[in-house]
Amino acid sequence: MSKNGQEHLVLTGVVVSFNGFQAVDGLTLKVSKGELRCIIGPNGAGKTTALDTICGKTGLTAGSITFMGKRIDNLEEHQIARAGIGRKFQVPSVFRDLTVHENLEVARSKRSGVLANAFCFERDSEREELEKLAEFIGLQECLEIPAGHLSHGQTQWLEMALLVAQDPELILMDEPTAGMTVQETHKTAELFIRLKEKHTLIVVEHDMGFVKEIGDVISVMHQGKLLAEGTVEQIAEHPEVRSVYLGTGGIGSA
Amino acid sequence: MKRGTAIQLGTYGIVCLAFLLVPSFVDDAFILNKYARYLVLGILAVALSLSWGYTGILNLGQAMSFGLGSYCMAMVLKLRTVPVHTGKAGLPDFMVWNNVDTLPWFWEPFHSMAFGLFAGIAVPVALAALLGWFVFRGRVTGVYVAIITLATLVVVNLMIIDQQRFTGGFNGITDLAQLEIFGLTFDAYGSSSYYLIAAALTFCLFFALAVTKSKAGLVLQAIRDNENRVRYFGYDVAFFKIFAFSVSAGIAGIAGMLYTIVMEFASPTFLGVQLSLSVVIWCAVGGRQSLLGAALGAIIVTGMQGALSESETFLKTWTLIMGFIFVVVVLFLPKGLAGVVEGLSNRVFGHGDSSKPEPNIVPDSLGAKSEAESLR
Known part of the structure; x- marks a missing residue:
């Protein structure tokens, strides 16, 4: 286990090029263990692509990514997940035909081999733990209904619960509050602050109110590059950030 | 154990018992042979239900595994x-007609019954694992899997027809x-064969059920x-996917x-395209997401x-x-006959294993719509 404050995830000179278009152009980013890092930036800044490279969805054109001291940019998605990185996608993606409870069971993936799972029938033993988790996200009444029948907000919550059940070291969140009401956003912020105790989080977000509520360190991306990095106050004062993203009104009006 | 699982096990048990009791009421050897044949095709449908219904791999070449077995x-x-029907040194008659002098090397091990029974499972499994390795490691999905499996079936079928000597x-x-x-x-027309087949169907049904009930089945x-x-x-x-594909082939x-x-x-x-496509129809009629439904459909x-x-x-x-029946089933019963039975039993016994009433979050019509979409 690395100590708190040590570099947990390091992106060095990451370049992703789609047919010549540089979606990410020499991004260098360092995230410490136990940190909650927000990534903001205008549309097309390469925020989602940056997350995609970390979890293995998109390959690198150049650069390297290390996680807990190991290179992960040449691994397959499932190997990266086993190394301890979980991902929430922008478009909610749960298993619609499976019940809420089954969704959570699949997410509990400490044991991921085929044969180990083929002889695993004692699925009820985990039930209590998963029920507690469902209660936490307010879905305890819905454990046995298919996830496809949940509302949009509930689906978002289920996705976050899936990550809690998976229990990875590092959680990548892509716009977790998209389409949420003010109360829901607030509750999400609470959840994140709770998650921060045990996990490292990287959150891509547009909602500046939400970012202010949760963020320690904010990284601003612009045209595939890191534009600025710092606390909420530092970012709000940064002249370039104001001109490309926040607008002249500052962080309050964004 | 969940109540739903208990009901399911009970239903499977009762149906299998009913199959095993058939010879007590039927003593016509011809009819019994016919029924035995239907049950065998039921096993084949269980195999497809496991790969198509549970894993989403539409294997149009299921008959390849069937034919190889x-x-x-x-x-x-x-x-x-008996030697009367064969040539010198027990050489099969068709080889004699094709001017083959000695038994080919790959026929030799089949002198052993144990090897034959082993090969009947191992050859399809090995071939499926090899094909699955390339297809699924290469992340081929959807309709392309169907095309590749169908093409492989045709290749194997042509090879067998072409190598007439062997x-x-x-x-x-x-x-x-x-x-x-x-x-x-x-004896094909005796009750012993029928019992063997009914027992095999029972075994395959419960084995496949165990696979789907394991954590791996959930994944x-x-x-x-x-x-x-x-x-x-x-x-x-x-x-x-290779696991599901191979178990299904076995x-x-x-x-x-x-x-x-x-x-x-x-x-x-037995390795024909027609049989292979029929299996898909049986599964669709019976309900591909139910092993028993698929077997009964067949x-x-x-x-x-x-x-x-x-x-x-x-x-x-x-x-x-x-043809008319297939069209009606596909249009109006997306979950097949098993879906109808499930719907009826839910109405009679209440829903599944939760004692609380199901919160009605989405109107039924929406649920039905997503069903139709998933079929497309």
Whole structure:
């Protein structure tokens, strides 16, 4: 286990090029263990692509990514997940035909081999733990209904619960509050602050109110590059950030 | 154990018991043989339900595993025919007609019954694992999997027809001995074969049910739903798919071996495109997401085909009637007959295993719509 404050995830000179278009152009980013890092930036800044490279969805054109001291940019998605990185996608993606409870069971993936799972029938033993988790996200009444029948907000919550059940070291969140009401956003912020105790989080977000509520360190991306990095106050004062993203009104009006 | 699982186990048990009791009421050897044949096809449907219904792999080449199992059994039984029907040193008759002097090397091990029974499962499993390795490691999905499996089936089928000297070509392998193990003789028209097949169906049903009830089975269903999401939980999707594909091939191999016993021959039509596509129809009619539903679908459809084509009234129109039934099922019963039974039992016994009423979050019409979408 690395100590708190040590570099947990390091992106060095990451370049992703789609047919010549540089979606990410020499991004260098360092995230410490136990940190909650927000990534903001205008549309097309390469925020989602940056997350995609970390979890293995998109390959690198150049650069390297290390996680807990190991290179992960040449691994397959499932190997990266086993190394301890979980991902929430922008478009909610749960298993619609499976019940809420089954969704959570699949997410509990400490044991991921085929044969180990083929002889695993004692699925009820985990039930209590998963029920507690469902209660936490307010879905305890819905454990046995298919996830496809949940509302949009509930689906978002289920996705976050899936990550809690998976229990990875590092959680990548892509716009977790998209389409949420003010109360829901607030509750999400609470959840994140709770998650921060045990996990490292990287959150891509547009909602500046939400970012202010949760963020320690904010990284601003612009045209595939890191534009600025710092606390909420530092970012709000940064002249370039104001001109490309926040607008002249500052962080309050964004 | 969940109440839903208990009900399911009970239903499977009762249906299998009913199959096992049939010979007590039927003593016509011809009819019993016919029923045995339907049950074998039921096993084949269980195999497809496991790969298509539970994992989302539409295997249009299921008959390949079936046919290979069938040929393995036929090779063993051919080498056991009395010398009158064979050439010098027990050489199979069709080889003598094709001017083959010595038994080819790959026929040699089939002198052993144990090897034959092993090969009937192992050959389809190995071939499926090899094909699955390339297809699923290469992340081929959807309709392309269907095309590749169908093409592979045609290749294997043509190879068997082409190598007439060793496989009997179009005629297949005929004039076989009866299966004898542990002092028991399995006559195709006797009740012993029927019992063997009913027992095999029971075994395959419960084995497949165990697979789907395990955590691996749950992951397979998750893969069917959203393959990419599963990867990010750390599961190696390709290996899970190869697993399901191979287990399914093994079950189809067992069905193939049993088919040789009831039909008393093996033929290239057992690896035919027509049979392979029929399996898909049986599963769709019975309900592909239910193992028992798929088995019953196969038995009902083939049974009906048999009954209609034998009756004089429908001699010319029976294919039309069958076609009409398929269209009706696909249009109005997306979950097949199993879906109808499930819906009825939910109405009678209340829903599943939760004592609380199901919160009605989405109107039923929406649920039905997403069903139709998933079929597309």
